[in-house]
Amino acid sequence: MEAALKHTHHKILPTRALYWFLAGLALLYVEAAALLDPLGVPLLPHRWVQDVLQSGFGFSLLLAGIPSCIWILGWRANDLFAWLMAPHTLTVDDEGLRADATRIRWRDVREIVEQSSDDHVLLRHTGGTLKLRLYLWSDPDALHEAVLEQVVSRLLERVNHQVSAGKPVRFGPLVLSDAGLIHRKKLWRWDDIESIRLQDEVDQGHASRELVIVAQGRPRKFDEAKVINAPVLLAYLSGRLAG
Structure with missing residues (x-):
């Protein structure tokens, strides 16, 4: 008799997104220092700020700094925020998928969309849509295979x-x-x-x-x-x- 399916996956810190988040914060700090320096707020040494602004890329820093921060923190580091909000464990069994209070029964899934370039799987069910970020969980290949098999x-x-x-x-x-x-x-x-x-x-x-x-x-x-x-x-x- 075939054993019933039941696997528990633990969430994993997306280190690449963490690096992007730190880079975004660093750029945001430099941008704030450049904007606040004329007001007498010394976030960085005044001389260093002046040297940066008078350099060849100083104007580009002021012009593109804030949009770049938004892009980095809002897109490249987005997985870090998803990880922070994700439950600690995700369980897959023969009946469905469970993560804290969220429960999706396989029989209620109407559509599955593979986004292989992002390692995402969208599950559209009677209660809404779940974006499953495979790389946020331990043993993502087994998780992917189990979801595909059941759905x-x-x-x-x-x-x-x-x-x-x-x-x-x-x-x-x-x-x-x-x-x-x-x-x-x-x-x-x-x-x-x-x-x-x-x-x-x-x-x-x-x-x-x-x-x-x-x-x-x-x-x-x-x-x-x-x-x-x-x-x-x-x-x-x-x-x-x-x-």
């Missing part, structure tokens, strides 16, 4: 039922029907679809993952983050093509 299996059952009943199922830009797959009102029949796979892409330093569907001899690429329930579509098409 995809249930959603796949619903998709099979809808398709068998002749109802179209939308996956973002793609629509699944019993006849095949529809994109921009063009139908790719099952005989037209050769393969489907996930593929990692790097464009100008930005990493992403794409769903690649080879149909009628041509590969079509779709951003995984824009394909609602992409893991479910991948599982359905893989099973359909294999059968």
